[in-house]
Amino acid sequence: MTITPENRESAENSESAEPHQNTRPVHPTETSDHPTEAQADSAVAESSQATPTPGTENKTEGAEAPAPLPVDYAEGTTTDEPSNYDAILLASFGGPEGQDDVIPFLRNVTTGRGIPDERLEEVATHYRANGGISPINQQNRDLKGALEAEVAARQLNIPIYWGNRNWNPFFTETFREMHAAGHRRILALVTSAYNGYSSCGQYREDFSLTLDETGLREEMSVVKVRQFFMDKAFIDPFKDALAAGIADVRAQLEQAGKPDAQPKIVFVTHSIPSRNAEAMGPDRVIEEYGTDVYSAEHLAVARHLMASVPEAAGLEHSLTFQSRSGSPKTPWLEPDINDAITEDAEAGVAGVVVMPIGFVSDHMEVLWDLDTEAKDTAAELGLAYHRAATPGIQEKFVSGLVDVLSEYLKGVNGEPVGFGEQVVPGQWSGICGPCNCTRFRKDVARS
Ligand SMILES: CC1=C(CCC(=O)O)c2cc3nc(cc4[nH]c(cc5[nH]c(cc1n2)c(C)c5CCC(=O)O)c(CCC(=O)O)c4C)C(CCC(=O)O)=C3C
Ligand SMILES: [Fe+2]
Structure with a gap:
């Protein structure tokens, strides 16, 4: 369902698992005053050609007059002012670290979410x-x-801090720590690869709220690094994982006396409420893929992996979803992976390679929903099962992430010190721009 002004009220009253704008977000191209993320990205990427900013070298050198602050990206504006950052913030979800943390953590995650x-x-x-x-x-x-090791190896000389949305160290604590250490311009790398409210817009809200809660808005700025699902950094580890998974399922099938059976590749990502997925633009992606933008991004990754891993040639694949929450009455993206592999087994599939492309590491969702539940489902169905590896801290992922960070870090000549390599075909910039998938939640206080 697309939320329009006409059905907005009923949409608000229906149980909402994920807050978001209640009108379809204005597409960045429809606004004149807000640069899009694409424009912001290209402002960074192109400034070497367009507006070289010489002499903006090392910001860690102490007390020169501060250059103008890049405007907080979360506020919907940006600038191509010199982007020498003082510190990198690794921004993530957070999780409990003992039994007593579990319920308070879950309350933090679900505040006001139905x-x-x-x-x-x-x-x-x-x-x-x-x-x-x-x-x-x-x-x-x-x-x-x-x-840190990769940044040091490249002599980038920038400290890295870590903070979370839902558990210690909370962003408030990390922002205060960075401020106390004298850092003013923060470059935030979020551990979510795709666009969407939970993975992108909500982090921008978090950064903005944190600047308010800490009273640091006038003194500190935060720029969020673009999404990276389309980058070699994220894709290469999954290519290796897919090849390894196919080999393993083939070996399992061979052992089971089914040498001619072929694995099916089951891509899986976190489900989100359908209406949130449908609220994402731009229309060109919806038209091209015939589905919502969230699903389209995952389909693009799945198709690229199928096409670029030789071992996958000729195999079937599908996109499925996991970790649904919210009220059963609220539609979330489907099919659930358990339902999907049940149908696969009924249709004669003998084994599955499960590709957890929604996650950068083996989160609880991966351990529980895939390594426990879906694996049990497969066992009941007599399916050979392999859950492929996530990028984690594999060298290709880490060095590729530093390539993406490099787009924002300028050297002594004012040029970016490097670029990420985008390998998934498509024009993916500007999707989670300042005008998209963001709703400010002033009601939520976290400290
Ligand atoms: C798209 C997406 C990602 C992928 C992007 C990314 O990687 O960031 C993601 C990641 C994660 N989600 C996580 C945990 C949880 N997510 C929940 C709830 C929700 N997630 C949602 C979406 C996503 N979530 C949504 C729409 C909800 C409904 C409520 C809400 O709007 O917030 C709940 C509440 C209980 C429940 O309903 O499951 C928990 C505990 C953890 C930590 C795991 C660990 O501890 O290892 C991680 C990495
Ligand atoms: Fe989640």
Whole structure:
């Protein structure tokens, strides 16, 4: 359903699992005063040709007169002012680190979201089964360490901090820490690859709210790095994972005495409420893919992987969803992976390679919904099953992420020190721009 002014009220009253703009976001191209993320990105990327900014070298050198601050991206404006950043913020979701953290963490995640209590209790059991510990925090500590090593190896000389939306260290704490260390211009790398409210817009809201909560708005600026699902950084590890998964399922099938059976490749990502997916633009992507933009981005990744991994030639594939929450009455993207592989088995498929393309590391969603639930479903169906690896801290991912960061970091000649390599065909810039998938939630206080 597309939310229009006419049906807006009923949409607001229906149970909403994810807040978002209640009107279809104005497409960036329809506004004149707000540069789009595409324009912002190209302002960064093209400034070497268009507006060289010499002499903006090392910002860590102390007390020269500060150059103008880049405007907070979350506020809907940006600038191509010199973008020498003082610090990188690795921004993530956060997770509990003990049984006592589980419920407070879940309350943080779902503040004001209409997630039924039964669902929270259900999700709590996933964490409880793992000692109340989400793997995500340690994964982010490891990623931070790996990024620091890569940044140091390239002599980029910029510190990296880590902060979360839902658990310690919260953004408020990290922002204060960065400020106390003298950092004023922050470049934020979010651990979500795709566009959408949870993965992009909400982080921008978080940064903006945090600047208000800490009283640092006048002194600190935050620019969020673009999404990277289309980058070699994210794709290359999944190419390796797909090839390895196919080999493993073929071996399992061989052992099971079915040497001629072929694996099906089941791509899977986090489901979101359908109306949120449908609220995303631009129309050109919806028209090209015949589906919402969130699904289209995942389809583009899936098709690119199928086409570029030789072992996948001739195999069937599908896009499925996991980790649905919210009220059963609210439509979320489907099919659920368990339903999908049940149908596959009924249609004669003998084995599946599950490709968790929605996640950058083995989050609780991956451990529970894929390594536990979907795996059990497959076992009941007699399907050979392989869950492919996530990028994690693989070298290709880490160095590719630093390539993406490099687009924003300018060297002594004012030019970006490098570029990410975008390998998934399509024009993906400008989708999660300042005018898109953002709704400010002044009601939420986090500290
Ligand atoms: C698109 C998307 C990503 C992928 C992008 C990205 O990677 O960021 C993602 C990641 C994650 N989601 C996570 C955990 C949770 N998400 C929840 C709830 C929700 N997620 C949603 C969407 C997404 N979520 C939505 C629309 C909801 C409904 C409520 C709301 O609008 O917020 C809930 C509440 C209980 C439940 O309903 O499941 C939990 C506990 C963790 C941490 C896992 C760990 O601990 O390892 C991670 C990385
Ligand atoms: Fe989630």
